[in-house]
Amino acid sequence: MSVDELRAGLARAAATVVPPEDPYGRLLRHARRRRRVRRTGLGAVLAGALAALLVVPATGVSVGGLTGWLRGDGRAEAGYPVASPWVWRLIDSPTRGNLAGDRRLVDELTRVFTESRGDSGTPGLPEVKVLFVNEDAGHRQVAVAYHSDRAAALAVHQAPAGATPTQLLHGSAFGNAPLLPFTVLGGVDGGDVRQLTGLAPEGCAVSWAETGTVRPDGTIGRTWRPSPTPGYLHLTDPHVRGWWRVECDGEVREEGPVGFGVGEVGGGSTALAPPSGTPSDVADVVGTRAAAQSTYRILTGASGIAAEPVLRWSGRLPGPYTAAAVVTGDTDGSPTLLQLGPNGDVLLALAPPQDAVPDDTETMAASRADWALASTASGSGDLTAVRLPVRAGGHAELGGRVLVVVPKGATAVKILRAGGVVAATTAVTEGVALVPLPVGDRVSLLAVDAHDRVLASTEFRERERGPRLFGESLVANW
Numbered sequence: 117m118s119v120d121e122l123r124a125g126l127a128r129a130a131a132t133v134v135p136p137e138d139p140y141g142r143l144l145r146h147a148r149r150r151r152r153v154r155r156t157g158l159g160a161v162l163a164g165a166l167a168a169l170l171v172v173p174a175t176g177v178s179v180g181g182l183t184g185w186l187r188g189d190g191r192a193e194a195g196y197p198v199a200s201p202w203v204w205r206l207i208d209s210p211t212r213g214n215l216a217g218d219r220r221l222v223d224e225l226t227r228v229f230t231e232s233r234g235d236s237g238t239p240g241l242p243e244v245k246v247l248f249v250n251e252d253a254g255h256r257q258v259a260v261a262y263h264s265d266r267a268a269a270l271a272v273h274q275a276p277a278g279a280t281p282t283q284l285l286h287g288s289a290f291g292n293a294p295l296l297p298f299t300v301l302g303g304v305d306g307g308d309v310r311q312l313t314g315l316a317p318e319g320c321a322v323s324w325a326e327t328g329t330v331r332p333d334g335t336i337g338r339t340w341r342p343s344p345t346p347g348y349l350h351l352t353d354p355h356v357r358g359w360w361r362v363e364c365d366g367e368v369r370e371e372g373p374v375g376f377g378v379g380e381v382g383g384g385s386t387a388l389a390p391p392s393g394t395p396s397d398v399a400d401v402v403g404t405r406a407a408a409q410s411t412y413r414i415l416t417g418a419s420g421i422a423a424e425p426v427l428r429w430s431g432r433l434p435g436p437y438t439a440a441a442v443v444t445g446d447t448d449g450s451p452t453l454l455q456l457g458p459n460g461d462v463l464l465a466l467a468p469p470q471d472a473v474p475d476d477t478e479t480m481a482a483s484r485a486d487w488a489l490a491s492t493a494s495g496s497g498d499l500t501a502v503r504l505p506v507r508a509g510g511h512a513e514l515g516g517r518v519l520v521v522v523p524k525g526a527t528a529v530k531i532l533r534a535g536g537v538v539a540a541t542t543a544v545t546e547g548v549a550l551v552p553l554p555v556g557d558r559v560s561l562l563a564v565d566a567h568d569r570v571l572a573s574t575e576f577r578e579r580e581r582g583p584r585l586f587g588e589s590l591v592a593n594w
Contacts, residue, residue: 451587491512
């Protein structure tokens, strides 16, 4: 199955974009399909590695069509080497799920899955541990760790509610996946994500914030709620969104969007077509404007942020002459997104080069050569600033320039450092300025007119290191 066959349009290009019925669920469906092609069952790694990963539920189980085992690179016979003590701590944790207290069921699952090791493609892993067994949304799901004393592999099976261990074994399955300290299990029904579970090692606390509130300074505030189930969080539709956090021994080990990595937003197979009759010399700008609004809806919706996309600026960038669009929310301080190019498939820059973790091969990089690029910022106003993304093989990184959208009448942007010292002045072209600024620099940006009068200003503040989405830190510290 080709990548082109897996892509579907995220939106039809137009001057305005009609929101999809469920953009987050759609995002997860595209991600699950893309992951099947790319690397069977690979779990989602948020934060540090998130800068290069796909938007993807960590482990998908498709009741509608995916049956049997999906084998990956042939290593699952002996499992995947386990280097982290947190993985062993997860394996040694008690079985989780609302059926975990049924000892007879857990024992029978252990027996059935142990006897099927040869059929499952893991004969080199002698031990079986039932990590999770749960019944919800009309389905019964089991997650099993096959392991030796040095390696492990994850398998997830799903069948209708009330299924016996044997029926679960022969139900829809997703397997041969590396086991991660925070393992995410995605349950689907007919292509729709219906439930999502995050399993943490014993002794770790999982919290969840379904929504995020934009503060006056543009940062995002969240109210965290502890999971009602010790050591794991189980979410069902329509609550599969927001952010989760895992704390172990008093330290935050993982924090980020629920159930997916965000280095890639997938959907359209080609550049989004502009409305009929659009002149060819502006078609790429119109398509980029529409695609950017679609990307914005997906990312804010998935993060639980209530913000309707508003076009702040669109045109072509000075210098590279690339079609670009800046989208913000419908209130001051709303998150900002910059997209370069009209393609419905987008590489999202989350971190500077030293923190970006490439997850691409030459083949994958070539297949993404025409993809759009995007980056995000934490707030917007009369003067909106967002860092420019740059392409690096098959992924995107935060570059060394900031795009500043200025109010009408501005002719230049000044960079002020501490003490009011003017460090540089950049001319405005077509309503924007491309300001050279190293990642992590803290400065004031001033938009001035031809008479040097200040029309708008903003404090540009960002972290020097680490991945971020709309200014929120992404953490993976295992």
